[in-house]
Amino acid sequence: xxxxxxxxxxxxxxxxxxxxxxxxxxxxxxxxxxxxxxxxxxxxxxxxxxxxxxxxxxxxxxxxxxxxxxxxxxxxxxxxxxxxxxxxxxxxxxxxxxxxxxxxxxxxxxxxxxxxxxxxxxxxxxxxxxxxxxxxxxxxxxxxxxxxxxxxxxxx
Numbered sequence: 166x167x168x169x170x171x172x173x174x175x176x177x178x179x180x181x182x183x184x185x186x187x188x189x190x191x192x193x194x195x196x197x198x199x200x201x202x203x204x205x206x207x208x209x210x211x212x213x214x215x216x217x218x219x220x221x222x223x224x225x226x227x228x229x230x231x232x233x234x235x236x237x238x239x240x241x242x243x244x245x246x247x248x249x250x251x252x253x254x255x256x257x258x259x260x261x262x263x264x265x266x267x268x269x270x271x272x273x274x275x276x277x278x279x280x281x282x283x284x285x286x287x288x289x290x291x292x293x294x295x296x297x298x299x300x301x302x303x304x305x306x307x308x309x310x311x312x313x314x315x316x317x318x319x320x321x
Contacts (some may be wrong), residue, residue: 192199209215221228235241275283284287 206215
């Protein structure tokens with residue numbers, strides 16, 4: 166005689182009941198992580214960081230407009246360009262040679278003759294020329310900003 170076959174209802178792995186079960190068991194499985202998340206949330210609240218983020222999210226269009234204005238300003242573009250130029254110049258410097266020069270300066274004082282010989286080298290003259298050129302550029306910009314501020318203030 167035939168035996169009746171039990172039918173099981175198929176529940177896919179991402180069914181609603183499975184999700185509820187996983188949510189209910191999550192605190193037990195991840196209790197330490199959940200407690201750390203609560204601590205982090207409390208610290209963010211205590212420092213006012215949550216209020217800041219909430220305000221930024223509320224005023225997102227205004228914040229984006231202000232940041233765009235600042236980033237696209239002439240001063241920001243110039244500062245970024247100068248930073249990139251100096252950054253590329255600094256990456257070309259050999260750190261081992263700088264370390265050796267610092268070690269040598271710490272251990273012994275060079276003679277005047279050695280200093281004069283070094284000062285006459287092509288590399289030192291190139292660096293001195295760059296330094297003087299930068300000093301001229303900064304001086305000219307300071308002079309231009311002084312004349313602008315004097316003209317804005319009016320006659321004395």
